[in-house]
Amino acid sequence: MTLQIFESAAPAAAAPSIDPALATEWLVAFLRDELIGRRAIRRAVIGLSGGVDSAVTAFLCVRALGAENVYGFRLPYKTSHPSSLADAQLVVDALHIACRTIDISSAVDGYLQMEPDADARRRGNVMARMRMVVLFDQSAKLDALPIGTGNKTERLLGYFTWHADDSPPLNPIGDLFKSQVWDLARYLGVPERLIEKAPTADLQVDQTDEADLGISYARADAILAQLLLGYSDAQLLERGFTGEEIALVRRRVDATHWKRHLPTTAMLTSTAINEFYLRPVDY
């Protein structure tokens, strides 16, 4: 007689999963608590790029605050792909939220015309920071709060402009890997086109995230999830990742810890803020 064999599963090598209903419930509670409960602000301002991250953020904000309290902004630069505008419009149409389009070309070029040699990286950073100038100002105008849309993957890989994408005071999706954001997008009913399209920062013509990063989000997320749990390179190799992709991910994470912190301040006294004088952000 053959005995049934029970075997433990092989070590995980898949991108992290998500219970989207549970995450939605938690993130809606987070948004309501932090906006209405803590700050007595009922309105949210979101820059709609046409990508899945800002779409998911908008869908969550509508659930938390109601469509009438969510303000979308499309902020194209003259080289932005026209499809980004159209894809952002799909979000506006699906949610029935107010939306305004403000072309940032003249503001960006007003500065960059004095810096004709600026390379693509510098130009992209200026665009990203200008978008935040607009979103913060519009928030002041509307008595609203700008909501961040950066996901955990780009935060870990340092794939964002410091003091731009990361600057809004609240971010509901910053602890979700890109793969989880896609799953959440499907659950929330984000238009399929935004989930299927190749993610792009759209700061340069025909740019895509995965080409910039040199690795797919699915692979990067799987490696990052393991790396954050403390697994060594040898253990990651056992899980089927290549040495090249492990090194790529680890290098990006290790080189960008500073981007996930406030500026480094010289400590000179025993009352230094956030060193000795420690008060929580919500105190």
Next chain:
Amino acid sequence: MSSRSEAPFRLRVAILQTKPSKGEYARNLGGAREAFAQLAGDPPDLVVLPEGGLTGYFLEGAVYDLALPAPRFARDLSDAWRSASSKPVDIAAGFFENDAGTYYNSAVYVHVDPNGERIAHLHRKMFLPTYGVFDEERFLSRGHKLGVFETRFGRMALLVCEDSWHSIVPTVAAIKGARILIVPSASPGRGIEGEGEGELESVARWREMLRMVALEHGVYVIYAGLTGFEGGKGMSGSSCVIDPRGRVLVQGSATEACIVRADLDLREIDLARATLPLLGDLAAVLPDLLLDDELPLPRGRRDAADL
């Protein structure tokens, strides 16, 4: 007839699952007063509040602004109850304690009647989580004594949050005669990968652990969880009452302030222990386990730590 059999066999508990405004003690005490007024129409025997239930949990250096002497905190609870009801009540609540300049994460058990209040027990959290998102020992001192105490409902113990994660702590409390374990807690919820089957994984893990405690020792477990977001960290509430057979009698919301009520039939404790006499077995074998020379235990008496 023993005194135990004369004790009431019914205990009506109400967990006041709070969602405090960070650092606003007076305002939160006012909120508790309102909740007590809500309870006064059908007053429970015991009210339980979470860890940091009237201040919030992640206080960092502000803990020194907000910590109170235990008698003052007990009087505040007592005044709040007596403004709402003339009925006697017991209140167990977590708070940050200032004991003449030494600071603890404590829980107090107070008997309140129309004449005033009496502290039946003060427990100082023994296991201060200082890892990952937690930083308690940077600001607070450890308690050194796991006490059990008599109440009109039998012997109880207070375990604050991580105290109950070390299985030896509820075990010792039960061996020392505790029949009801009260666990004020503040647990930042996490784990959305789906392993909690519709709940945060941390919530599911807490409940499973408490169920095993109740089942192994034949005790009631009353878990009071803080709720509300603190700097993005959502305290996961989910206050619950578990019977001595490990059954969850009731569980509250994960995200909202609420009242969680249960009627405890204390005769269940003896019945559960008769069915599954693990506690008696443990009492018999415990000396063999603890008087083991291979255990890293100090030999001889501890003096300084005897508080």
